[in-house]
Amino acid sequence: MIRVSVVGATGYTGEELVTILAGHRDVEITSLSAIMDKPTNISEVFPRLKGQIDLICKSLDVKEVIDSSDLVFLALPHTISMQYAPVFLKNGIKVIDLSADYRLPADLYKEWYGKDHADLGNLDKAVYGLPELYRSEIKTCSLLANPGCYPTSVILAVAPLAEEGVVELSGIIADSKSGITGAGRKASMSLLYGEIADNFKAYKIGTHQHAPEIMCKLGEAAGREVDVLFVPHVIPTRRGILSTIYLKPKKQLTQVNIDKIYNHYYGEEPFVRYSDEGRVPELKDVIYSNYCDIGVKLVKDRIVAVSAIDNLTKGAAGQAVQNMNIMYGFDEKEGL
Numbered sequence: 001m002i003r004v005s006v007v008g009a010t011g012y013t014g015e016e017l018v019t020i021l022a023g024h025r026d027v028e029i030t031s032l033s034a035i036m037d038k039p040t041n042i043s044e045v046f047p048r049l050k051g052q053i054d055l056i057c058k059s060l061d062v063k064e065v066i067d068s069s070d071l072v073f074l075a076l077p078h079t080i081s082m083q084y085a086p087v088f089l090k091n092g093i094k095v096i097d098l099s100a101d102y103r104l105p106a107d108l109y110k111e112w113y114g115k116d117h118a119d120l121g122n123l124d125k126a127v128y129g130l131p132e133l134y135r136s137e138i139k140t141c142s143l144l145a146n147p148g149c150y151p152t153s154v155i156l157a158v159a160p161l162a163e164e165g166v167v168e169l170s171g172i173i174a175d176s177k178s179g180i181t182g183a184g185r186k187a188s189m190s191l192l193y194g195e196i197a198d199n200f201k202a203y204k205i206g207t208h209q210h211a212p213e214i215m216c217k218l219g220e221a222a223g224r225e226v227d228v229l230f231v232p233h234v235i236p237t238r239r240g241i242l243s244t245i246y247l248k249p250k251k252q253l254t255q256v257n258i259d260k261i262y263n264h265y266y267g268e269e270p271f272v273r274y275s276d277e278g279r280v281p282e283l284k285d286v287i288y289s290n291y292c293d294i295g296v297k298l299v300k301d302r303i304v305a306v307s308a309i310d311n312l313t314k315g316a317a318g319q320a321v322q323n324m325n326i327m328y329g330f331d332e333k334e335g336l
């Protein structure tokens, strides 16, 4: 049994984390915190947790978290996590950060997040928590950078082809659609029901902060630079990301070759389901689950890869718990 705290417990990923951790047999949740006007039972913040967990969520008290935890999940906005992670790490507490603070090299972080990195000492030690690509490094890490939701969906769909060297690594187009919880649980005009319902729009074309994360990690898989045009969209659903990625084969490929590559790459993976023969995944089959469903179809001289995840589970809290399970040698599927 390990003692676990969640900082940022009142946000969307925090809610999902608490829900999953409350049902995890190897975990005791010892503290929950956020920015709180007054301490409040988490089941009052999220009534669906009533009867599952009885714990007060209060304003973050770093010393209390240090004294009561073996592991801390930081479900905080980017630029905030890197203020707290070094304090916990210095006190021997492992950290799983759901924000972007430890996912990119310092120069790219500054370019895309507009701020100098405040914890260069730990940035190099952070392990990128995509189990399907980095499982062995995850097992021994103390600081885990949980991947972004869009990057999880795009990287998992493209990595087998990039690593195998069978597709062009420039000119890849990733067209992703996300439900609105991807933007977090904060008030903003663009997130109003009246703006989202019955609507469907692209945003941040060429400027979304997940683009460098996608290209860096696919570059590591390919062993070469990878160029992706990433176009995110918002769809009028609460949860889920569906990514459609367009690639060009470098050599003659058949559907059978492609199926073989993906089945080889993901055949043993507990949370990736590859659909043979170009069958394409749908959001309804993955929401509220930790699965990433992938289907890939060869169309003349193009490959179209489609992936579907739940942004709050495989795209955030579920993947964070999967990573915790790997770090502590628990059953990788426990709680999920």
Ligand SMILES: NC(=O)c1ccc[n+]([C@@H]2O[C@H](COP(=O)([O-])OP(=O)(O)OC[C@H]3O[C@@H](n4cnc5c(N)ncnc54)[C@H](OP(=O)(O)O)[C@@H]3O)[C@@H](O)[C@H]2O)c1
Pocket: 007, 008, 009, 010, 011, 012, 013, 014, 033, 034, 035, 036, 060, 075, 076, 077, 078, 080, 098, 099, 100, 147, 148, 149, 181, 182, 183, 184, 185, 186, 311, 312, 315, 316
């Ligand atoms: N939403 C997704 O689908 C998703 C997917 C992957 C990764 N992520 C990343 O995960 C992180 C959390 O996302 P989210 O969607 O859960 O965000 P969110 O709904 O906006 O929640 C943020 C949480 O952080 C707390 N918080 C903010 N500033 C704080 C501070 N200075 N001290 C203590 N607590 C603070 C907030 O508390 P109050 O509620 O009291 O303000 C809230 O509990 C973000 O970095 C996000 O980019 C999100």
